[in-house]
Amino acid sequence: MKKARAVALNIPDIGIHHPASQQVFAWERWLAHQILALLGRPPVSLVLWNGEEIAATQGTPVARIVLRNRAALYQLIAHPDLHFGDLYSTGGIEVEGELGELLDSLYHSSRSAEGSAAIKHWQSRIFTRPRSNGLDDASGNIHHHYDLSNDFYALWLDREMQYTCAYFPAPAMTLEAAQIAKMDLVCRKLQLRPGERVVEAGCGWGGLARHMARRYGVHVSSYNISHEQILYARAHSEGVDNVEYIQDDYRNITGQYDAFVSIGMLEHVGVEHYRELGEVMHRALTPEGRGLIHTLGRNRSAPLNAWIERRIFPGAHPPTLREMMDIFEPREFSVLDVENLRLHYAKTMEHWLARFEQHASTVEAMFDRNFVRAWRLYLAGSLAAFNSGSLQLFQVVFTRGTNNKLPWSRAHIYQSAEGGEHSDQPL
Amino acid sequence: MKKARAVALNIPDIGIHHPASQQVFAWERWLAHQILALLGRPPVSLVLWNGEEIAATQGTPVARIVLRNRAALYQLIAHPDLHFGDLYSTGGIEVEGELGELLDSLYHSSRSAEGSAAIKHWQSRIFTRPRSNGLDDASGNIHHHYDLSNDFYALWLDREMQYTCAYFPAPAMTLEAAQIAKMDLVCRKLQLRPGERVVEAGCGWGGLARHMARRYGVHVSSYNISHEQILYARAHSEGVDNVEYIQDDYRNITGQYDAFVSIGMLEHVGVEHYRELGEVMHRALTPEGRGLIHTLGRNRSAPLNAWIERRIFPGAHPPTLREMMDIFEPREFSVLDVENLRLHYAKTMEHWLARFEQHASTVEAMFDRNFVRAWRLYLAGSLAAFNSGSLQLFQVVFTRGTNNKLPWSRAHIYQSAEGGEHSDQPL
Numbered sequence: 001m002k003k004a005r006a007v008a009l010n011i012p013d014i015g016i017h018h019p020a021s022q023q024v025f026a027w028e029r030w031l032a033h034q035i036l037a038l039l040g041r042p043p044v045s046l047v048l049w050n051g052e053e054i055a056a057t058q059g060t061p062v063a064r065i066v067l068r069n070r071a072a073l074y075q076l077i078a079h080p081d082l083h084f085g086d087l088y089s090t091g092g093i094e095v096e097g098e099l100g101e102l103l104d105s106l107y108h109s110s111r112s113a114e115g116s117a118a119i120k121h122w123q124s125r126i127f128t129r130p131r132s133n134g135l136d137d138a139s140g141n142i143h144h145h146y147d148l149s150n151d152f153y154a155l156w157l158d159r160e161m162q163y164t165c166a167y168f169p170a171p172a173m174t175l176e177a178a179q180i181a182k183m184d185l186v187c188r189k190l191q192l193r194p195g196e197r198v199v200e201a202g203c204g205w206g207g208l209a210r211h212m213a214r215r216y217g218v219h220v221s222s223y224n225i226s227h228e229q230i231l232y233a234r235a236h237s238e239g240v241d242n243v244e245y246i247q248d249d250y251r252n253i254t255g256q257y258d259a260f261v262s263i264g265m266l267e268h269v270g271v272e273h274y275r276e277l278g279e280v281m282h283r284a285l286t287p288e289g290r291g292l293i294h295t296l297g298r299n300r301s302a303p304l305n306a307w308i309e310r311r312i313f314p315g316a317h318p319p320t321l322r323e324m325m326d327i328f329e330p331r332e333f334s335v336l337d338v339e340n341l342r343l344h345y346a347k348t349m350e351h352w353l354a355r356f357e358q359h360a361s362t363v364e365a366m367f368d369r370n371f372v373r374a375w376r377l378y379l380a381g382s383l384a385a386f387n388s389g390s391l392q393l394f395q396v397v398f399t400r401g402t403n404n405k406l407p408w409s410r411a412h413i414y415q416s417a418e419g420g421e422h423s424d425q426p427l
Numbered sequence: 428m429k430k431a432r433a434v435a436l437n438i439p440d441i442g443i444h445h446p447a448s449q450q451v452f453a454w455e456r457w458l459a460h461q462i463l464a465l466l467g468r469p470p471v472s473l474v475l476w477n478g479e480e481i482a483a484t485q486g487t488p489v490a491r492i493v494l495r496n497r498a499a500l501y502q503l504i505a506h507p508d509l510h511f512g513d514l515y516s517t518g519g520i521e522v523e524g525e526l527g528e529l530l531d532s533l534y535h536s537s538r539s540a541e542g543s544a545a546i547k548h549w550q551s552r553i554f555t556r557p558r559s560n561g562l563d564d565a566s567g568n569i570h571h572h573y574d575l576s577n578d579f580y581a582l583w584l585d586r587e588m589q590y591t592c593a594y595f596p597a598p599a600m601t602l603e604a605a606q607i608a609k610m611d612l613v614c615r616k617l618q619l620r621p622g623e624r625v626v627e628a629g630c631g632w633g634g635l636a637r638h639m640a641r642r643y644g645v646h647v648s649s650y651n652i653s654h655e656q657i658l659y660a661r662a663h664s665e666g667v668d669n670v671e672y673i674q675d676d677y678r679n680i681t682g683q684y685d686a687f688v689s690i691g692m693l694e695h696v697g698v699e700h701y702r703e704l705g706e707v708m709h710r711a712l713t714p715e716g717r718g719l720i721h722t723l724g725r726n727r728s729a730p731l732n733a734w735i736e737r738r739i740f741p742g743a744h745p746p747t748l749r750e751m752m753d754i755f756e757p758r759e760f761s762v763l764d765v766e767n768l769r770l771h772y773a774k775t776m777e778h779w780l781a782r783f784e785q786h787a788s789t790v791e792a793m794f795d796r797n798f799v800r801a802w803r804l805y806l807a808g809s810l811a812a813f814n815s816g817s818l819q820l821f822q823v824v825f826t827r828g829t830n831n832k833l834p835w836s837r838a839h840i841y842q843s844a845e846g847g848e849h850s851d852q853p854l
Binding site for chain 1: 538595596597598726727728747748749752755756757759760761762763764765766767769770771814815816819827828829830831833835836837838840841
């Protein structure tokens, strides 16, 4: 248990020294005011360790952030993005009020304050470069997150263990249905035909590969560097023909394929490797091959939240469309279709968070209380990020620039499958 | 007549001096071979002014390029992209064989040769910066092309005078139907609702504005700096409520709108003004406003063909998606949907070229023979550029990054209108 926790949340003692008394000094009060100002003056108050409240200067307060000790104040001012998460996880900060509302209001206030030079200065200070994702590092970074425990993810993911944005053409769909709808959306965009060969870069627990092989009659080679996920995928695909799970890096993909698909891997590739990914696609695709990349994204370039990048997804980066062009331009791939599914990820996060909360006591027994608090913050924070427009979800369909075998419209994506199982209800 | 021609095709005498004899010197034969090599050795032969043929070194020849005099050879080697067009227009070059096939083969051979350092060097030599599109210049550049003559364009455009890519969800549609389908595609992507206010940047002859007002019940303010087009648009919109045509630059747009639309204007804006366009959109759009930009594009940055940029579309540039991000990123617009309609523009060009050829004698009477040859080359060359993947056509839908009033799927775009008039037939 302790070992699992150490893998998941490797929070160091940052060793800031501070006066031992409970007294609040004048400069500490000033620092507390600065924190609120730097956050864009959200409708949130800060409660200090002696019970003193630094009130919000505008709006009806949605929550109170309680700093349990003065170390929390110093850590927060030193690196707010990183330490808010660590302090919340370890109990150095408590939130009185609804965590989701607090996070929503923090996203909105920091957006409205983004014109201020102070915030820009502060943001530049908290910028942290994502870790390297060279071949050696990539395995460690992915191990950190995805090998946590299949049992843990099974508690709150859908039956197919899809740990990526679902697709809710009708927003009242269940998570299970929406994850199947996502897989069908991907397969339709790729126009898979029976007998075709598909290569998947980053296959998670193997659900999409199974789905493509079973429902679309294609041959799938799926790559993943996570040992735990590959074992799970193989165990759950017994009896499914034409699926091969390969524990290897996407850069080692061999063979020629009619379609290339990558769902939720690009976040872990690193911008400096995008051109390399384009080379892999160039090698792997037939002249009329199609591809789809599904990824977290940004409207404007910014690193992932520092705490999430350090504690949850080491090395992760959500690219802008501009950054993604490093994949496509050098080998003159042609972007055919981009769809932004931002609100679908917000809804996915709502489902995950609700399921996670249902199993919080089980998670606490598997790990510990800090782990539960960290994951709660991560899921609620991601929900707020998608709802506020801070994060995007892009699906990009592409082909070679010389391929003229293209559909004349995207209507085929929105035709109901026979039996209506995957009907896309417009709103 | 002569005046109109001078506006359209301002071909200077470049004054290259050359030996007067008909004899072909050894270095001229070498230069002719160099031209074929630099074009990536297309299946095309060069016939020199003395009748001597420089044969294609590979493939079955699809056409012969006849150089009528030695000046043609020197001009071609000096600036092939620019002078091929001028020489063809003025008869210094003749094409024996099908012009379209020749242009297709030139596009394909230059693509396959693109890895060679020689071609890259050659391409860098022919690079010409598009003209400036500052407020003063923009009017002159647009006058050059669009004020040519409404009667001329009426000969070969559709009834609604749409001089932009049509939409052929069924490729056998007529041009008239496909241009209406294009307008409906745009309106559906923008989710126009009766009573909403729409601003259009660059309205051509006003067809889309009329269509939006009549069929979708919206109020439209359409901007265009072409005097001839504005007069035409006003004359053809009598009795249509809620359409206002304004002869002014897009940078002078005032007011607040539920939708921003721009079809075929971005090509003329100039990359250095994209941020300014984003500012205009930021000022003009309501918090939940949607926008659509429809533009020529590239998979990888390159200037427009030099001859087309000089003689047909002064100042024009087809942007990459990367370049377009200068419009959206600074004000954090969120790209919701990108569709690449490249082959639809090839089909549109096919229709235009066929109609143009039907009226070639009328065009010659309106202008002269050189004008007919220049426009034939421009239309056939554009057709080849879209078919070969050298040019793209992007439709980009966007909204503010904070707008959460988004459709849950794009299925609404593909639902047949009642009566089926605008049905999108999938293939």
